[in-house]
Amino acid sequence: MADTAFHQPGKPGYILTMGEILVEIMATERGQSFREPGTLIGPYASGAPAIFIDQVAKVGSPCAMIGCVGDDDFGVLNVERLRVDGVNVSGISVIKTATTGSAFVTYREDGDRDFIYNIANSASGHLSVGNIRDDLLRQCSHFHVMGSSLFSFRIIEAMKKVIETVKGHGGTVSFDPNIRKEMLRIPEMREALDFILDYTDVFLPSGHEVMLLASASSERGAIEEILKRGVREIVIKRGKDGCSYYDGSAEHDLPALRVDEIDPTGAGDCFGGTYIACRAQGFAIERALTYACAAGARAVTQRGPMEGTATLAELDDFISHASEQSHG
Amino acid sequence: MADTAFHQPGKPGYILTMGEILVEIMATERGQSFREPGTLIGPYASGAPAIFIDQVAKVGSPCAMIGCVGDDDFGVLNVERLRVDGVNVSGISVIKTATTGSAFVTYREDGDRDFIYNIANSASGHLSVGNIRDDLLRQCSHFHVMGSSLFSFRIIEAMKKVIETVKGHGGTVSFDPNIRKEMLRIPEMREALDFILDYTDVFLPSGHEVMLLASASSERGAIEEILKRGVREIVIKRGKDGCSYYDGSAEHDLPALRVDEIDPTGAGDCFGGTYIACRAQGFAIERALTYACAAGARAVTQRGPMEGTATLAELDDFISHASEQSHG
Numbered sequence: 049m050a051d052t053a054f055h056q057p058g059k060p061g062y063i064l065t066m067g068e069i070l071v072e073i074m075a076t077e078r079g080q081s082f083r084e085p086g087t088l089i090g091p092y093a094s095g096a097p098a099i100f101i102d103q104v105a106k107v108g109s110p111c112a113m114i115g116c117v118g119d120d121d122f123g124v125l126n127v128e129r130l131r132v133d134g135v136n137v138s139g140i141s142v143i144k145t146a147t148t149g150s151a152f153v154t155y156r157e158d159g160d161r162d163f164i165y166n167i168a169n170s171a172s173g174h175l176s177v178g179n180i181r182d183d184l185l186r187q188c189s190h191f192h193v194m195g196s197s198l199f200s201f202r203i204i205e206a207m208k209k210v211i212e213t214v215k216g217h218g219g220t221v222s223f224d225p226n227i228r229k230e231m232l233r234i235p236e237m238r239e240a241l242d243f244i245l246d247y248t249d250v251f252l253p254s255g256h257e258v259m260l261l262a263s264a265s266s267e268r269g270a271i272e273e274i275l276k277r278g279v280r281e282i283v284i285k286r287g288k289d290g291c292s293y294y295d296g297s298a299e300h301d302l303p304a305l306r307v308d309e310i311d312p313t314g315a316g317d318c319f320g321g322t323y324i325a326c327r328a329q330g331f332a333i334e335r336a337l338t339y340a341c342a343a344g345a346r347a348v349t350q351r352g353p354m355e356g357t358a359t360l361a362e363l364d365d366f367i368s369h370a371s372e373q374s375h376g
Numbered sequence: 377m378a379d380t381a382f383h384q385p386g387k388p389g390y391i392l393t394m395g396e397i398l399v400e401i402m403a404t405e406r407g408q409s410f411r412e413p414g415t416l417i418g419p420y421a422s423g424a425p426a427i428f429i430d431q432v433a434k435v436g437s438p439c440a441m442i443g444c445v446g447d448d449d450f451g452v453l454n455v456e457r458l459r460v461d462g463v464n465v466s467g468i469s470v471i472k473t474a475t476t477g478s479a480f481v482t483y484r485e486d487g488d489r490d491f492i493y494n495i496a497n498s499a500s501g502h503l504s505v506g507n508i509r510d511d512l513l514r515q516c517s518h519f520h521v522m523g524s525s526l527f528s529f530r531i532i533e534a535m536k537k538v539i540e541t542v543k544g545h546g547g548t549v550s551f552d553p554n555i556r557k558e559m560l561r562i563p564e565m566r567e568a569l570d571f572i573l574d575y576t577d578v579f580l581p582s583g584h585e586v587m588l589l590a591s592a593s594s595e596r597g598a599i600e601e602i603l604k605r606g607v608r609e610i611v612i613k614r615g616k617d618g619c620s621y622y623d624g625s626a627e628h629d630l631p632a633l634r635v636d637e638i639d640p641t642g643a644g645d646c647f648g649g650t651y652i653a654c655r656a657q658g659f660a661i662e663r664a665l666t667y668a669c670a671a672g673a674r675a676v677t678q679r680g681p682m683e684g685t686a687t688l689a690e691l692d693d694f695i696s697h698a699s700e701q702s703h704g
Contacts, residue, residue, distance in 0.1 A: 082449035088416040121410035
């Protein structure tokens, strides 16, 4: 029964994720260049898996993160933020010889974003099998993988170990590909994505990503192909066009709530965290999707990648205000 | 004759430096924490040797820099800035797999600064013997070493090679220790500093650094000890207390120009660049010291580490305005 894929009564445990922890520094003006000084704002807590797990904590599910920060105030900012919001941070290591990762972001006139990243050579690049705490693995009932985290072979190795362990004791895995096309040209990266998809229970691609990991030439064909591989639920995030759900029998299409976009960064991660946490708490599919859509929509109204994470009460409030204003 | 230590008529050539190239991001408020979002300003061109060589170029001496930046807008900002100001940037490599170095700086209420650095794991950390261009070495008549650049053994190895080559063909070396005390506890670092001092013609310490590399227990004793080692000129930078010059026969003490401090970062580098460039152009000691003091004072009135570099005309103007207002 698809509707209980995550609902595992008698098997409570952590929702776990692993990957990059960053600060984000944002340009304040549209079209602002990083080739000259300007006004910036930050540091904001960031990193796709960190945003995801913060949202899981806000929805009220027990959760933990494995990652690395530097011995600096950027690391303190991130770890304290996650801890205060309810994430078990015992799996976050402090790397003395590296700086906490960072992303500078500026918005082009057309709304696209340009980034300057320091991730692979930051503390987050030190993440390896050695950082995996066995106690967290034992207590983990669900593991979430962000494709953005797969930037080194030693991280891929660590991901494989966690996936195999969690699945080995009956846990589930979700996967948000969140990848750049160029990654698929690296054979080892493509192989890693295939490996992860083979173990994935819940697949959370953005619209354009559905076909990246399938050979089918249509979205519908790709969905069927991925379900045949053993994925139990596919939720396609379509941004301002809402989301779609497929499990081979049921299908749902939900419109997005209409909002004024302030900052899209982190919206997909908030969507994913909400969906996974709601489903883990036994919410029916449509209810979980409704909250997930609301979390994504609410996130884009807040400046800062992790500033849009929200509790269910905040999402209820947001939904009721949004539906007063329009019908999607 | 001490007065002609740098004046090598018939032997023109580049003033060369080598080391870290960074962007600096500044907090805008005093006491601002990097543990929460706030308003920042940047990126500014930075890196002690980069500031030094930019100042040399502004004084009008032929000059070049060896260093590494990432393949990003922070690198472009730095390289273009140096190029436009007249520095030969052919020795600056673009490292595809690394990000341009960065320093976040915030000012405490007491005026002290707190930094979050990404240098050793940035593009600047890739600097090695392989980045040294032989054509630049051949044309180099003077090499300047910043102690801040000695953060890896492979950089120290590169520094030794440049020093030996430049001295081998009759060039001169200046050295601004610019070091943290903790570096002296690392035996290889202490050995490297001793090596550099053995080859140094012009030593440019800050006041508190004079005794760090000598065994004497007084500043006077340390000066004598360092001159005995073969250093020809010692210029001690004393910040708002001016500067002092020693060469074993002549001594000069110059007061500082009185200014309102906006941002002290880079002032010592501007002082050094001005002194070395003026002396290389054959200026007498007192005239070179006067310009150097003015360059340091003017630099602290400008926000941004490299924003205070100035031409001799700008320094003349600055000196005449400053002397209208007070007598130091």
